[in-house]
Amino acid sequence: MIKLMKILLIGDIVGRTGRRAVRELLPNIIEKEKPDFIIANGENAAGGFGLTEGVMDELLDYNIDLLTTGNHVWDNKDIFNFIDESDKVIRPYNYPQGVPGVGYKVIKKGQYTLGVINLMGRVFLGDYDCPFRSVDQLIDELKEKVDGIVIDFHAEATAEKEAFGWYVDGRVSLVAGTHTHVQTADERVLPGGTAYITDLGLTGGIDSILGMNIDEPLNRFLTQLPNRFKVAKGDTKLSGLIVQINSDNGLATSVKRVCEVYKNN
Numbered sequence: 001m002i003k004l005m006k007i008l009l010i011g012d013i014v015g016r017t018g019r020r021a022v023r024e025l026l027p028n029i030i031e032k033e034k035p036d037f038i039i040a041n042g043e044n045a046a047g048g049f050g051l052t053e054g055v056m057d058e059l060l061d062y063n064i065d066l067l068t069t070g071n072h073v074w075d076n077k078d079i080f081n082f083i084d085e086s087d088k089v090i091r092p093y094n095y096p097q098g099v100p101g102v103g104y105k106v107i108k109k110g111q112y113t114l115g116v117i118n119l120m121g122r123v124f125l126g127d128y129d130c131p132f133r134s135v136d137q138l139i140d141e142l143k144e145k146v147d148g149i150v151i152d153f154h155a156e157a158t159a160e161k162e163a164f165g166w167y168v169d170g171r172v173s174l175v176a177g178t179h180t181h182v183q184t185a186d187e188r189v190l191p192g193g194t195a196y197i198t199d200l201g202l203t204g205g206i207d208s209i210l211g212m213n214i215d216e217p218l219n220r221f222l223t224q225l226p227n228r229f230k231v232a233k234g235d236t237k238l239s240g241l242i243v244q245i246n247s248d249n250g251l252a253t254s255v256k257r258v259c260e261v262y263k264n265n
């Protein structure tokens with residue numbers, strides 16, 4: 001009998017409002033779907049910028065198994081106090097050598113072992129190591145030890161994310177895009193058996209600009225003046241993806257988008 005491993009991925013959690021969505025909505029999703037692993041992008045979880053140890057612990061209390069990050073990983077300096085010790089958070093793998101933290105983890109839970117890799121795209125983001133070629137050897141090594149491989153590909157450009165999905169199709173279980181905070185409707189299992197979505201979307205305030213209070217980013221567009229962004233309040237949502245993986249070959253069998261809303265009052 002095929003043993004199906006179920007994974008829930010949660011898109012960028014933005015600030016307290018995003019964390020509230022996780023707190024209020026995740027228990028029902030867990031009860032309904034019974035995921036074997038829950039992975040979330042936490043790069044904006046602390047006040048919209050970065051991650052603190054307290055915020056990480058709060059998210060782990062909500063039953064998230066591992067946090068991935070992205071270009072905002074260093075925004076809150078507290079990250080430097082715990083990223084090297086923690087086995088619950090990873091940063092993009094294709095940062096230059098010597099950067100704190102690690103870019104992948106192998107996590108075990110129940111009967112399954114999962115490899116999780118965090119990567120960052122380069123288009124409009126920065127001059128990182130090649131996300132495509134940097135991961136080839138790592139995939140080969142992980143394949144020997146795990147039942148499935150998940151990649152959070154943190155990138156801005158849709159073309160770069162699609163290209164990456166095709167590049168690893170058949171070699172990993174799942175590629176989930178993060179960073180844009182806008183969920184795409186292109187979830188599918190590619191012909192080689194890799195589940196794919198261009199972006200998991202926002203976990204945070206609904207009436208917002210990418211999870212931030214509307215006035216400040218709007219004013220920045222209108223005036224080009226710098227100002228301080230605040231996390232949006234009010235109704236909130238949890239966005240993500242549920243993927244089933246055949247643990248015998250590590251390939252995806254189904255994929256389903258998640259977008260749940262929590263009304264604040």
Ligand SMILES: [Fe+2]
Pocket residue numbers: 012043044070072179180181
């Ligand atoms: Fe983000």
Ligand SMILES: [Fe+2]
Pocket residue numbers: 043070071072154178179180
């Ligand atoms: Fe980002």
